[in-house]
Amino acid sequence: MANPIYPWREGNTFELMMDGDCFFPKMLQAMEQARTSIDIQLYLVESGHSTDKVTEILVRAAARGVRVRCRFDSLGSRELAEADRERLIQGGVELRFYNPLNLLGGRSNLHRDHRKLLIVDQRIVFIGGAGFTDEFCIPDPGGRCLWHEQMLEVGGPVVADWLEVFEQQWLATERRSGRQPARLRRVRLPPHPPTGQGWARVSLTDGRTHRELVQALLASIARAQRQVWLATPYFAPTRRIRRALMDAARRGVDVRLLLCGEVTDHPAVRYAGQRYYKRLLAAGIRIFEYQPRFLHLKTVLVDDWVSLGSSNFDHWTLHWNLEANQNIVDSGMTRAVEESFAVDFAESREWTLADWQALPWYHRLKIRLWGTINRAVASGLDVRR
Numbered sequence: 001m002a003n004p005i006y007p008w009r010e011g012n013t014f015e016l017m018m019d020g021d022c023f024f025p026k027m028l029q030a031m032e033q034a035r036t037s038i039d040i041q042l043y044l045v046e047s048g049h050s051t052d053k054v055t056e057i058l059v060r061a062a063a064r065g066v067r068v069r070c071r072f073d074s075l076g077s078r079e080l081a082e083a084d085r086e087r088l089i090q091g092g093v094e095l096r097f098y099n100p101l102n103l104l105g106g107r108s109n110l111h112r113d114h115r116k117l118l119i120v121d122q123r124i125v126f127i128g129g130a131g132f133t134d135e136f137c138i139p140d141p142g143g144r145c146l147w148h149e150q151m152l153e154v155g156g157p158v159v160a161d162w163l164e165v166f167e168q169q170w171l172a173t174e175r176r177s178g179r180q181p182a183r184l185r186r187v188r189l190p191p192h193p194p195t196g197q198g199w200a201r202v203s204l205t206d207g208r209t210h211r212e213l214v215q216a217l218l219a220s221i222a223r224a225q226r227q228v229w230l231a232t233p234y235f236a237p238t239r240r241i242r243r244a245l246m247d248a249a250r251r252g253v254d255v256r257l258l259l260c261g262e263v264t265d266h267p268a269v270r271y272a273g274q275r276y277y278k279r280l281l282a283a284g285i286r287i288f289e290y291q292p293r294f295l296h297l298k299t300v301l302v303d304d305w306v307s308l309g310s311s312n313f314d315h316w317t318l319h320w321n322l323e324a325n326q327n328i329v330d331s332g333m334t335r336a337v338e339e340s341f342a343v344d345f346a347e348s349r350e351w352t353l354a355d356w357q358a359l360p361w362y363h364r365l366k367i368r369l370w371g372t373i374n375r376a377v378a379s380g381l382d383v384r385r
Contacts, residue, residue, distance in 0.1 A: 003168065005212055006202040008193045012156030014200070014328060016308075016336045019144065020130065020137040023151035024050065030120045030153075031057045038068045039119040039166050043076035043112065043310070044131030047084050051132045055084060059091030068093045071170055073113040074100045076131065096170070098322075114321040116310045117166055124155045125162045127309050127326050129298045136296075149296045150340070152308055152326055158200040165202060165324060187212050189219055192329070195304055199329040203307065205318055213311055213325055214318055218244050220302040224253045229341050231258035231297040234266065235273030236314035236374060242276060249284035258297070258344055261289035271366045272374035281353045288348035295344070301337045304329055308337070 017023035031038055031054070038061055045051060062068045070088065072080070074097040088095050098113040118126040128151035130136045135146040154162075189212070193199040205211045221228055221244040228248050235257070237245075249255040257280070264270050277287055300307040309325030311317055359367075 003165065003204050003206040005187050005190070006161045006204075007190045008199050008201045008329075009157040009161070010193070010196075010199055012154055012158050012198045012200040012328075012330075014330060014333050014336075015153040016150060016333065016340065017153065018150050018340055019148060020050075021139045021143065021145060023126070023128070023130065023149075023153075024137040026153065027118055027126055027151070028053060028057060030118070030124060030126070031061060034061050034066050034120050036066060036121050037119070038066055038121075039117070039163070039170075040068075040070045041072075041113065041115050041117040041166055041169060042070075042131050043073045043114045043116060044133055044136075045072050045077040046079035046131075046133045047081040048134040048138075050134050050137035051080065051084060054132050055087055055091070058088065058093050062092030069096075069170060070094070071096045071098060071113070071166075073098045075109075075112055076114075098169075110320045112321050113169065114310050114317065115165075115169075115324040117162060117324065119159065119163055119166060122163055123159060124153060125159050126151050126153055127162070127324065128152055129296055129310055135294075144293065146293060147296045148290065148293045148344075150299070150308070154200065154326060156198065156200070158202065158326075161202040165204065169322070187215065189216055192220075192223070192305070195329065195331070197330050197332070201327045203309075203325045203327045205311070205321065205323045211318055213307075213323055214238070214241070214313070216327060217241070217300060217307065217313065220300075220305045220307075221245065221248050224248050224302045226303050227254040227256075227301065229254075229256045229258070229299075229301040229338075230313070231295065231299045231341070231344070232312045232314065233260050233264070233294070233296045233298070234269045234312045234314050234317075235259050235276070236269060236316060237276070238315045238318065241313060242280070245285060246280065246283035249280075254286075255284065256286045256288065256341075256345070258288050258290060258295065258341065258348065260295050261291045261349060263290075263292070263294045265294060268370045268373070271370040274367050275371035277351060278353070278356050281351065281356060287351040288345050289351065290344055290348045292347055297344075298325075299337060299341075301334070301341065304331070304334050306330075306333050306337050
């Protein structure tokens with residue numbers, strides 16, 4: 001069953017929280033205060049200090065009568081120790097895993113649930129790109145978490161849509177078929193709401209019939225008049241996204257990309273993505289590589305439209321993963337996201353065409369090698385569009 005296309009909902013509230021030292025205590029507090037339900041859908045969950053804290057809170061919540069449901073991706077949670085799984089189950093937590101890995105599963109193992117949701121009392125939702133790992137949630141001795149991430153706390157009518165998304169996935173079949181998804185279709189997007197406060201809508205890829213999330217991105221870029229700022233840790237965009245970004249820059253829109261620098265968990269992906277830099281820079285796009293830490297943000301700002309959540313907007317993610325973003329039109333959120341980008345741009349290295357032309361031969365060799373591998377894999381799995 002495909003996810004519906006969700007409408008814009010008015011009257012929502014938002015709080016943007018940067019980095020785990022800010023959002024993790026807020027998430028813990030919300031779970032501590034839960035009265036009726038805690039619903040969690042995550043990709044990355046690993047044993048460690050952060051998961052110990054979460055487990056203690058969830059078990060206590062279940063003991064006082066709160067219904068606690070956790071749905072983790074089986075690949076993303078492979079570092080969650082068996083002892084921790086047993087603690088959750090024995091403590092009264094309902095625990096399910098998406099698409100358990102199978103040695104004979106073939107392509108079906110590639111389908112992953114990459115969504116990140118925490119819904120408390122059917123009243124507030126936390127959405128973003130984080131998981132329960134120490135890299136996301138526990139600051140180092142210098143006071144900063146190793147991974148630069150953000151989460152968004154949302155309250156209001158749109159929470160009911162997020163609950164529906166969770167419920168549908170909770171009831172879904174655990175195993176994914178190795179067959180290709182049904183033919184994808186274009187869908188009718190809800191009209192852009194008037195500029196104002198508190199507008200939000202759920203935006204998804206459902207992995208079966210539509211990738212509405214990327215349709216919404218492309219539609220927003222097409223009508224951009226002032227700015228298109230996009231942050232992603234893995235820069236492997238589809239042709240349509242690259243073309244849309246270049247078209248926007250050529251008509252005078254301020255287009256900027258905030259990407260990973262040398263601090264990354266997948267250096268090969270960074271080199272593969274750099275093969276696009278020359279054409280993007282020539283079209284007038286500004287490219288910033290974040291320097292201090294691993295940048296894991298997944299955020300888009302297009303004029304007054306914000307999209308924030310789990311999606312990296314790369315061809316692999318959009319083809320294989322279940323993704324979920326919160327789309328927002330709200331002047332306060334626009335300012336908050338703009339300010340967060342400004343802080344990160346200041347801590348980044350900006351590329352120029354001269355920088356590209358001055359790259360040493362060994363760096364160009366890495367770009368060519370990993371770019372060729374990426375292109376071959378994308379072509380073989382038909383994920384380039």
